[in-house]
Amino acid sequence: xxxxxxxxxxxxxxxxxxxxxxxxxxxxxxxxxxxxxxxxxxxxxxxxxxxxxxxxxxxxxxxxxxxxxxxxxxxxxxxxxxxxxxxxxxxxxxxxxxxxxxxxxxxxxxxxxxxxxxxxxxxxx
Numbered sequence: 001x002x003x004x005x006x007x008x009x010x011x012x013x014x015x016x017x018x019x020x021x022x023x024x025x026x027x028x029x030x031x032x033x034x035x036x037x038x039x040x041x042x043x044x045x046x047x048x049x050x051x052x053x054x055x056x057x058x059x060x061x062x063x064x065x066x067x068x069x070x071x072x073x074x075x076x077x078x079x080x081x082x083x084x085x086x087x088x089x090x091x092x093x094x095x096x097x098x099x100x101x102x103x104x105x106x107x108x109x110x111x112x113x114x115x116x117x118x119x120x121x122x123x124x125x
Contacts, residue, residue, distance in 0.1 A: 036122045038081070040115040042103050044072060051111030072105035081120065091117055 044052045046059040046067060058068045077100035079091040092099025101115045 034122045035119045038117040038120045040079075040117065042113040042115070043111055044103075044105050044108070044113070045111075051108075052105060053111070054105055069105070074103050076101050076103060076115070079117070089121055091120065 046052060046061075050057070050059075052059070052069055052072060054072065055068070055070050058066055060066050077096060078093065079099065081089045081091065083089075103113050103115070105113065107113060
């Protein structure tokens with residue numbers, strides 16, 4: 001009989017802890033301070049003729065000029081994101097250490113260079 005009492009109390013305690021440990025996190029996700037990540041993708045090509053492969057691809061322009069790149073690097077900064085309502089978010093506008101990126105074709109994977117942006121406000125529904 002004592003074992004049944006113990007099992008009953010154990011079951012009640014287990015059920016109680018199970019229900020109290022479950023939380024609805026929807027409120028946290030909808031706060032205006034919620035931040036997320038965004039990835040920008042850069043595909044470098046020449047005159048819509050395809051991806052640039054350093055030291056391999058020779059591209060011919062419409063004027064007949066031949067181009068072959070051994071290095072391709074450039075800086076992007078002043079990134080602005082605009083939602084469908086016209087609200088603008090400027091990514092680290094006054095902080096070039098975090099808001100500027102060097103795009104280096106040498107680090108391309110399958111012709112694509114990725115840039116990850118952190119701390120981007122999530123869209124509110």
